[in-house]
Amino acid sequence: xxxKSFIHVHPDSHFPIQNLPYGAFKTHSTTLPRLGVAIGDYVxxxxxxxxxxxxxxxxxxxxxxxxxxxxxxxxxxxRPAWKxxxxxxxxxxxSTEPALRDNMELRQKALVPMSEVEMVLPMEIGxxxxxxxxxHHAKNCGTIFVGPKNPIAPNWFRLPIAYHGRAxxxxxxxxxxxxxxxxxxxxxxxTPYFGxxxxxxxxxxxxxxxxxxxxxxxxxxxxEAADHIFGVVLxxxxxxxxxxxxxxxxxxxFLGKSFGTTISPWIVTLDALxxxxxxxxxxxxxxxxxxxxxxxxxxxxxxxxxxxxxGQKDSSVVTRSNLKNLYxxxxxxLAHHTINGCNLRPGDLLGTGxxxxxxxxxxxxxxxxxxxxxxxxxxxWNGQKALSLNGxxxxxxxxxxxxxxxGCCKGDGYNVGFGTCxxxxxxxxx
Amino acid sequence: xxxKSFIHVHPDSHFPIQNLPYGAFKTHSTTLPRLGVAIGDYVxxxxxxxxxxxxxxxxxxxxxxxxxxxxxxxxxxxRPAWKxxxxxxxxxxxSTEPALRDNMELRQKALVPMSEVEMVLPMEIGxxxxxxxxxHHAKNCGTIFVGPKNPIAPNWFRLPIAYHGRAxxxxxxxxxxxxxxxxxxxxxxxTPYFGxxxxxxxxxxxxxxxxxxxxxxxxxxxxEAADHIFGVVLxxxxxxxxxxxxxxxxxxxFLGKSFGTTISPWIVTLDALxxxxxxxxxxxxxxxxxxxxxxxxxxxxxxxxxxxxxGQKDSSVVTRSNLKNLYxxxxxxLAHHTINGCNLRPGDLLGTGxxxxxxxxxxxxxxxxxxxxxxxxxxxWNGQKALSLNGxxxxxxxxxxxxxxxGCCKGDGYNVGFGTCxxxxxxxxx
Numbered sequence: 033x034x035x036k037s038f039i040h041v042h043p044d045s046h047f048p049i050q051n052l053p054y055g056a057f058k059t060h061s062t063t064l065p066r067l068g069v070a071i072g073d074y075v076x077x078x079x080x081x082x083x084x085x086x087x088x089x090x091x092x093x094x095x096x097x098x099x100x101x102x103x104x105x106x107x108x109x110x111r112p113a114w115k116x117x118x119x120x121x122x123x124x125x126x127s128t129e130p131a132l133r134d135n136m137e138l139r140q141k142a143l144v145p146m147s148e149v150e151m152v153l154p155m156e157i158g159x160x161x162x163x164x165x166x167x168h169h170a171k172n173c174g175t176i177f178v179g180p181k182n183p184i185a186p187n188w189f190r191l192p193i194a195y196h197g198r199a200x201x202x203x204x205x206x207x208x209x210x211x212x213x214x215x216x217x218x219x220x221x222x223t224p225y226f227g228x229x230x231x232x233x234x235x236x237x238x239x240x241x242x243x244x245x246x247x248x249x250x251x252x253x254x255x256e257a258a259d260h261i262f263g264v265v266l267x268x269x270x271x272x273x274x275x276x277x278x279x280x281x282x283x284x285x286f287l288g289k290s291f292g293t294t295i296s297p298w299i300v301t302l303d304a305l306x307x308x309x310x311x312x313x314x315x316x317x318x319x320x321x322x323x324x325x326x327x328x329x330x331x332x333x334x335x336x337x338x339x340x341x342x343g344q345k346d347s348s349v350v351t352r353s354n355l356k357n358l359y360x361x362x363x364x365x366l367a368h369h370t371i372n373g374c375n376l377r378p379g380d381l382l383g384t385g386x387x388x389x390x391x392x393x394x395x396x397x398x399x400x401x402x403x404x405x406x407x408x409x410x411x412x413w414n415g416q417k418a419l420s421l422n423g424x425x426x427x428x429x430x431x432x433x434x435x436x437x438x439g440c441c442k443g444d445g446y447n448v449g450f451g452t453c454x455x456x457x458x459x460x461x462x
Numbered sequence: 463x464x465x466k467s468f469i470h471v472h473p474d475s476h477f478p479i480q481n482l483p484y485g486a487f488k489t490h491s492t493t494l495p496r497l498g499v500a501i502g503d504y505v506x507x508x509x510x511x512x513x514x515x516x517x518x519x520x521x522x523x524x525x526x527x528x529x530x531x532x533x534x535x536x537x538x539x540x541r542p543a544w545k546x547x548x549x550x551x552x553x554x555x556x557s558t559e560p561a562l563r564d565n566m567e568l569r570q571k572a573l574v575p576m577s578e579v580e581m582v583l584p585m586e587i588g589x590x591x592x593x594x595x596x597x598h599h600a601k602n603c604g605t606i607f608v609g610p611k612n613p614i615a616p617n618w619f620r621l622p623i624a625y626h627g628r629a630x631x632x633x634x635x636x637x638x639x640x641x642x643x644x645x646x647x648x649x650x651x652x653t654p655y656f657g658x659x660x661x662x663x664x665x666x667x668x669x670x671x672x673x674x675x676x677x678x679x680x681x682x683x684x685x686e687a688a689d690h691i692f693g694v695v696l697x698x699x700x701x702x703x704x705x706x707x708x709x710x711x712x713x714x715x716f717l718g719k720s721f722g723t724t725i726s727p728w729i730v731t732l733d734a735l736x737x738x739x740x741x742x743x744x745x746x747x748x749x750x751x752x753x754x755x756x757x758x759x760x761x762x763x764x765x766x767x768x769x770x771x772x773g774q775k776d777s778s779v780v781t782r783s784n785l786k787n788l789y790x791x792x793x794x795x796l797a798h799h800t801i802n803g804c805n806l807r808p809g810d811l812l813g814t815g816x817x818x819x820x821x822x823x824x825x826x827x828x829x830x831x832x833x834x835x836x837x838x839x840x841x842x843w844n845g846q847k848a849l850s851l852n853g854x855x856x857x858x859x860x861x862x863x864x865x866x867x868x869g870c871c872k873g874d875g876y877n878v879g880f881g882t883c884x885x886x887x888x889x890x891x892x
């Protein structure tokens with residue numbers, strides 16, 4: 033029989049006792065953020081549980097890791113501590129365990145309605161890296177920018193391509209995204225375009241949150257890489273395609289990306305995702321030995337993108353994709369990142385890159401139905417075709433548009449979900 | 463008459479009272495790093511000065527900014543506080559001021575011989591960005607990789623090209639650099655090379671240390687950008703050319719750079735560099751309005767690279783260059799970085815890119831004399847010609863080689879110098 037909480041959790045909820053994702057929150061009465069896990073419509077305040085002495089397992093008893101304003105200290109403790117915390121919390125929240133269930137005073141303090149909290153970034157992100165691991169996305173981008181002949185460079189099939197992203201501008205879901213200004217391609221011999229980006233886009237991604245990490249000069253073996261992944265979030269790597277196209281030769285994306293990256297507030301742990309592990313795609317050519325995994329796993333996480341156009345009440349689904357569409361796995365990404373000795377630190381964020389599925393129809397011949405392409409660049413084929421949105425159309429995002437990602441794993445009678453990762457585009461300031 | 467300290471400072475010293483660069487240090491008796499300024503062969507311990515109440519200016523009196531283990535808090539306070547600190551310290555250290563000079567107990571505590579300290583990173587680096595602002599370097603790299611026709615992409619003259627670097631692997635001068643492993647280009651249809659990098663290189667750079675910075679969504683005007691630059695360090699952006707060449711299409715440098723970046727321990731303030739300001743090169747085409755400066759300044763900082771080959775006692779000068787060779791100024795770099803609303807934070811590091819001077823001779827026809835090229839890629843024209851080093855030769859760096867940068871401004875009877883930025887290459891671990 034499925035594990036059940038004494039807290040009522042709606043069957044459609046993303047946050048049953050099987051999930052217990054971690055986040056950081058503020059209430060009107062707290063100044064410093066506190067750490068919590070989501071359970072149904074509540075946040076369980078981990079600082080209250082810790083102060084009550086209910087974390088009594090070997091690694092967590094007496095630790096102040098849940099009295100911190102961020103998860104970094106807990107992340108550094110590694111999987112044994114994460115497992116203890118999960119076991120303790122699943123027991124405490126279960127319908128058969130009286131310790132919390134029957135302690136009304138503690139319930140009052142420790143269970144905060146979600147409607148009363150403001151979620152904040154759950155960790156300090158030392159470095160943010162973004163991979164490019166969906167073959168469909170790589171192929172579509174290559175076809176758009178390089179042409180249909182050899183759209184994917186030969187290195188792509190040999191290593192998980194990535195770039196360093198900007199950590200300072202990673203924001204929590206719900207933060208407005210200010211349209212960036214910048215330069216775009218000149219027309220002919222004119223000076224470059226300068227002004228608000230005319231090609232603002234979303235990118236449907238997920239990102240892993242790094243646990244202990246490694247010392248500078250050491251590597252993490254691909255078969256041990258999972259022990260360095262605490263969990264996963266939804267991520268929108270907002271992109272200004274005009275700025276990006278003009279600036280990226282030869283050193284890659286810079287200001288076309290660094291104005292904002294949104295993550296979902298709840299980190300779903302790798303432990304909660306285990307039931308949804310699935311085989312990763314076969315890799316041809318076979319990966320070099322340092323990237324060859326004994327078991328190569330993806331996760332079956334259904335992803336959806338909705339756009340709520342400016343001034344409209346309703347949002348429209350524009351994309352349905354799945355994390356299992358990734359070519360390079362999360363563990364290959366992490367191991368590759370360290371093969372040169374680069375040190376990963378607790379709280380580092382590793383984006384997957386845009387997660388596109390296969391094109392269902394030829395480019396420029398889309399039906400109105402949602403496709404599996406992870407950004408407008410692909411959905412509108414770089415603005416060549418407008419996307420229909422419930423009576424209006426879009427080639428790129430307009431001010432006032434809200435983009436909402438959701439992600440969910442369907443279990444037997446329960447979900448393990450990510451909630452939403454949302455942001456609204458607003459005009460430039462100054 | 464020139465300002466003079468009661469502390470004896472050798473005329474060749476980099477650290478007279480006109481300089482007073484900031485750093486962080488440990489001694490055998492301290493556990494947490496402390497903040498200090500260099501004066502001659504001593505470090506003045508700022509925590510002792512603060513505890514003695516000698517910072518009595520409006521912004522610094524009562525502040526705990528010098529009781530921190532890093533400079534970040536002081537950096538955030540901005541130029542008015544930096545000026546107060548400089549005024550106070552120049553007065554305290556001057557030959558005519560008795561407060562410190564005649565207080566033997568305080569001198570004993572606060573003046574620590576440099577030979578007794580270990581320097582550590584002076585700030586937490588939230589993000590590290592690396593520009594590509596030397597035209598000579600861009601032209602040489604373009605000629606090597608793209609060919610002599612149009613070696614520089616047209617965007618280069620319109621904006622300061624940059625990429626996000628890796629903050630976690632920035633290390634202090636003196637830290638060994640572990641040769642990275644990674645993939646290199648396949649030969650023909652073979653699998654890619656995998657192993658220790660065969661083309662390990664240095665890159666002669668400087669980097670600005672960011673002060674207050676800006677909120678996400680705001681910009682910093684190019685004419686106010688200097689108020690956000692606390693100071694400058696020497697930087698070696700070690701590069702594995704074979705890893706870089708294979709991985710960088712289409713997203714830019716990643717593992718070819720992220721194994722280590724060395725900075726000098728002393729941050730020379732922009733205030734100390736003012737006497738060495740000089741005109742920046744004329745820019746053609748003229749920069750777009752947001753990059754057009756009322757006064758466009760570089761700094762005349764003589765730079766030198768020495769290599770001490772493995773097993774040898776002596777080092778050889780291989781490059782003499784100068785910061786004034788930059789095309790895009792430090793202030794243009796900083797303003798451009800924020801034009802899209804990207805937030806800079808106190809302690810962020812902005813590298814200039816390799817600082818090469820003009821080629822004195824045709825490539826592949828170098829004389830033995832030191833040239834002004836800022837990396838081995840250029841000096842050996844990607845390994846096509848060996849560099850003579852006092853009886854031995856190098857195309858790229860070998861294990862045991864030490865690379866030493868120095869930088870110095872020559873004043874009237876004094877120097878404002880940077881000390882050294884050094885690192886030794888050691889073989890991979892594991």
